[in-house]
Amino acid sequence: MTLLATTALALSAVTARADIEILPLKQEVVVPTPVSENKPARASSTWGNGYEASKAFDGDTGTRWASAAGHKAGWIEVDLGKPETIFRTVVQEVSFPRVTKFTLEAQQPDGQ
Numbered sequence: 001m002t003l004l005a006t007t008a009l010a011l012s013a014v015t016a017r018a019d020i021e022i023l024p025l026k027q028e029v030v031v032p033t034p035v036s037e038n039k040p041a042r043a044s045s046t047w048g049n050g051y052e053a054s055k056a057f058d059g060d061t062g063t064r065w066a067s068a069a070g071h072k073a074g075w076i077e078v079d080l081g082k083p084e085t086i087f088r089t090v091v092q093e094v095s096f097p098r099v100t101k102f103t104l105e106a107q108q109p110d111g112q
Contacts, residue, residue, distance in 0.1 A: 033059070035086070036078045043067065044074040053077070064094060083109055 036057045043053035047066035056065035057078050067074040086106075093099055 034090075035080055035084045039078050039080055041065075041076065041078045043076040045071055061094070066096070 034057075037059045038054075039057055041053035041057050043056075043065060045068035046052055047068055051064065051066040053065050053076050055063040056076055065076055089104055091099070091102060
């Protein structure tokens with residue numbers, strides 16, 4: 001609610017200027033589908049049914065991967081199927097945040 005009020009005030013101030021014209025967006029902003037979405041995945045361990053590695057890449061923010069109880073270290077892997085250029089990686093822990101450090105690694109087509 002406060003954010004909307006602040007935005008409205010800022011727009012009102014801008015529209016009062018004759019040298020600035022505010023136009024509506026011509027199209028919706030489309031968020032690209034992650035290259036990892038619904039790709040094969042595996043992990044070092046799994047909490048149990050409903051927390052499989054594939055849940056980390058299913059595009060559903062209501063599901064997640066979880067490592068087995070008591071595990072202090074683990075890994076998760078997704079097979080993109082082909083070489084991809086990655087510009088951004090998002091690691092999101094929504095519930096039960098336990099990760100204090102992570103490493104992002106990539107495997108080249110030659111296996112290295």
